[in-house]
Amino acid sequence: MAADHEPVDQPTPALDFDGFLADCRVDPEVFALRPDYRSLLLVVDGLDPEAAGAHAESAADELITAAESHASSLLAANPVTELPHIAAWREAYRAFGAKPQRTRNSLEALTRRAESGLPRVNALTDIYNAISVLHQIPLGGEDLAGYVGTAHLTRAAGDEDFDTVSGGDPVIEHPEPGEVIWRDEAGVTCRRWNWRQGRRTALQEGTTSAVFILDALAPMTDADLDAAGTTLANELARLGTGVRVASRVIGAE
Template identity: 55%
Template sequence: MVESRVDSNLLQNAHVASEIFELRPDYRVILLLVEGISPGSSDDASEALLQEAEASVKNLLSKYPTTEIPHIAAWREAYKAFGAKPQKTQNSLEALMRRAKNGLPRVNRLTDIYNAISIKHQIPLGGEDLDKYNGSPFLIRATGQERFQTFSSGEPTTELAAPGEPIWCDDTGVTCRRWNWRQGPRTALSDDTTRVLFILDALEPLSDDALLRGADELTSALQRISPEVRVSQRFIGTSA
């Protein structure tokens, strides 16, 4: 693994505010910075991962309704705790699981890989294009004055984050609302993305080891398609 000084600084300066841990002391996150990714269309390798993930969906849904899958249920409770209605604002893992019932979308190689890892390891997983990112990531609870650039009915629009909701930000502004609900278009991945900050979120009952396994498999999958990738990683939690 080759780690650049820029990578080290970006991850070292990342932080999660204390009020997040007051809301959920069991919250942990892995920040995974990957550079040198080779963009490309969906291929046999990404298809194999998607099929494996789809099989895991069938297995889980044979045991639980979607809302009672353990890590999804934990995130639904977390959303309720900051005032969101999880039936209307689903965390990214639940939203992807619901799509996966009828087959995961095939988008491009990068998106297919991280969608598959999210499903297989039951981890809410987001990606930010580092070429569009400004500074280090930080997670705080909103005051209600933070502006969020998004789209509505295909048109650019600006929303205000709701008071108390967790928001991921960079030095320019909000990058993702409600912890892992909706990413802003400014830093969204594209077919040309080669540098990504992946955010892997966990609550109990998901263990640290399970979270690390998800990060390791994502790293391995990206290294198989781009052997020259450079990877840096940081774990943040109450004990780290």
């Protein structure tokens, strides 16, 4: 008779940073709209929700306070629609048929809210929202556990699934044909470039691996984009003892 054996826990495979980042892509049709567009992708693994909890909340509080102060200073000098980076994104939205006065890019929406108080969601989301306002760049974060394949920025056919909430209930919507969307093999992860993220890949309290996407248009320089990514990477690196961060910039060239 064979001897009984205790089950052996198998180690979790290490995230394939190089493979994931190499397969992420931006379609030429997007660069045709804005040749100045660049995407900085950060892949993060080893986030420890329990160990990092107190630090994450403290870091988020400090960043949010700084972001709210920065937004107040910016808006004291200029209307929100005339802030250079927000104006660039309003122009980009018009290029694919969106109405920026009705559909606000994530940077504009956050900057408008920051003056009276940024929303609080969870520590990871709060940190990247604050960095978005501080560096004036649209920035989104998603849980890699919800991904099917890798990130792909393209123009929608119109039949892609987008898992969202309407009236408090989960629903599946579809983007407009020609709309700029981030997607994976299962459907849309973010509509209208950086307007609204879906539920399927949303960051959770227990997220351990994530991808962060920073969207840049002129007048944001490559140095400015790198600075925003460095700030984010430094904050994330403190959210666990084994955090690993890798990055890639995708541009028209």
